[in-house]
Amino acid sequence: MVQLVPGPHTPVDYAVLSYSWGDPSTMPPAEWARIKGAGTKTLNGQPVPERLNPFCMRSLPETMQDAITITASLGFPYIWIDNVCIPKGTDWDKEAGMMHEVYGNAAFTLIASSSTKATDRLLRDRLAWRDRGQAGPLREQWWLYDAEMPLERVRFEPPVAKRGWTLQEERLSPRVVYWTAQRWYWSCAECQVAEGGEPVKPVPQSQDPEPAPDCVSGSLRRSPQRFLSLCHTSDEDHLHSEWLDIVEAYTPRDLVAPQDRFLAIAGLAVRFYNAKAAHGGSVAGTEEYLAGLWRDDFARHLAWSVTAAVDSRHNLQHVAPSWSWASLPLRVQVRAKVPFTPAKHFEFIAVEHAEPLSTVPGAGLSDPKDEDPALTYLNRGRAVEERGRAAKVVEVQGRFRRFISDDAAREVSWESIERNRGGGRTGFDFSALPGQSIYARNLWDGRILSRDAHCGEVVGQLDYLASGVGGKAKSRFAPYIPEGAEKEIVCLEIGS
Incomplete structure (x- = not known):
């Protein structure tokens, strides 16, 4: 019994x-x-x-x-x-x-x-x-x-x-x-x-x-x-690295209710914030946690990418903004732990919250010393996590450039330039296209390449496959880049 x-x-x-x-x-x-x-x-x-x-x-x-x-x-x-x-x-x-x-x-x-x-x-x-x-x-x-x-x-x-x-x-x-x-x-x-x-x-x-x-x-x-x-400990750098390890371990997993995307790691987010606050780390009130990313190392957390493009039909952009890994469909593998140096021109400016302040004690922007010390970490940590789920728009500052900078760039097929170098390694061969600006897109895994006439190539990774729903974008705000729209891609420099 x-x-x-x-x-x-x-x-x-x-x-x-x-x-x-x-x-x-x-x-x-x-x-x-x-x-x-x-x-x-x-x-x-x-x-x-x-x-x-x-x-x-x-x-x-x-x-x-x-x-x-x-x-x-x-x-x-x-x-x-x-x-x-x-x-x-x-x-x-x-x-x-x-x-x-x-x-x-x-x-x-x-x-x-x-x-x-x-x-x-x-x-x-x-x-x-x-x-x-x-x-x-x-x-x-x-x-x-x-x-x-x-x-x-x-x-x-x-x-x-x-x-x-x-x-x-x-x-x-x-x-x-x-x-x-x-x-x-x-x-x-x-x-x-x-x-x-x-x-x-x-x-x-x-x-x-x-x-x-x-x-x-x-x-x-x-x-x-x-x-x-x-x-x-007070090692914030390793703690941020561990959070990115959590992201890599979490995104391939499944949920019965996709709307629980943030709830299923809420305890981790609260513990993370409490650890930073307890050691006098860099915290920014209730705006520290932003849809699965952390403000004080935002550029590094923004540097996630999918290992291969996925179907956009099951995206979770009703749950999280597109700049967050949480907007991806369930069961998708991402890379988040990568060697990273923030760009000196990148700066986090502000976050726009569409939701009202939480009713959880400590959710406001009051000074922590005005709260009951016995409840400070508990209430503020929970408030930071709850408020962070609602983050949709952030304002940042940095340098931008077009991914395909040459208007005269010619589109070529991916198969015409990629070569197998053995041992599972691949490379590119541009000998048939001397002095030409080109771009190519791999429709199977979402890789995209841009090469200026006098510069080396740059290879990017798109989140979603080109086909989307019905093969065409229903609006200009579709989560994927439709075929023919590659020259509209603009890049934000966040680090190296």
Whole structure:
């Protein structure tokens, strides 16, 4: 038997469950209704008595049942599960901004890494023979042993890692247990270890490793607690770099409700701002967070690009402005962490807010010293995040130029100039076009090239494919550049 209890006034040890609800389009309606039905209903604004009194654990989906069993077996009497502990009708915007507290204060977060939906079991027979074995010597004979899957793959490959909400659930957690079908994995700021293995120290904060193309056992790139560790330091440069790493990890993920684009990382944004404010970092009142970008390093955050152009029909420009990565469709990979030096002529001027000030205490532009010190970071951080979601227009100053500067530039096909140089490398050959200004566009991946007659070529990356809806732009404000409009592209210098 379990029951829902109010949060105690004194600190207690509790666990948190991070899991995937599942894709409603791939399961029977009755199964999805059972998952949704596990939520706590309210009566007159309060949880129904059925949940405040002991009730049968079997009424919950299997992932939740097993998470409760695992937590209790480890000696923890409390567990927080979103679908149960956030009653229906609760202000979800407010709750989303508090996720850094829910996960940050937990004894550990249990991530259901082997589950595709909330009705999957965590506790099941271990079928080790399904894993690829490796041969090892034993008393001059050979035997087979189970190869350990590295933590990097456990973190980024399972279904739960494709869900947008689980990114902040992992990175806001000081301690994480990854539960898979074959073994468990542990990660904290001090070490990472797989069941039956030896602890491995994570990469130090001072190092900023790049992703490895292949992951092997023991080669752990970075700790999932790196973000929290940097929040405890005053190294703003590394903290901004970590935010861009979060962006790269977040954009390929999916959301059932696309309008939750900002809510699903609200806790991370609040924690980021609070870290900067706590260390006396550069903050600009409630205008610090701007649609997923940060004002004090705006040029660097503006330097994101897609890895390949995508279909514009599912763009989220009703959620975020076009200058934000959040306006892209879901499940799109971007590059955000790139070597970058801001342009000396680029300057952030102002932000235009179309929405009124939030009703959250601390949302106004009042001096922080006029607020209750005990609530300063909590209220202002939440206010900054909430207000930042509404940012649509920013005013900047810098140098502009046309991407295709020569009006006489001739369009050529991409295939006529690109050459394969072997080893997966490509280049360009302009020998058939001596002394000519040209431009070309790759209609498959959105790359675009401009070459002046007496200068080298410049290659850009468009966000969207040319075709768009029906092959033609319905208005001049379409999110994509239609074919024939390439000479209208204008570039803003933000850095190098």
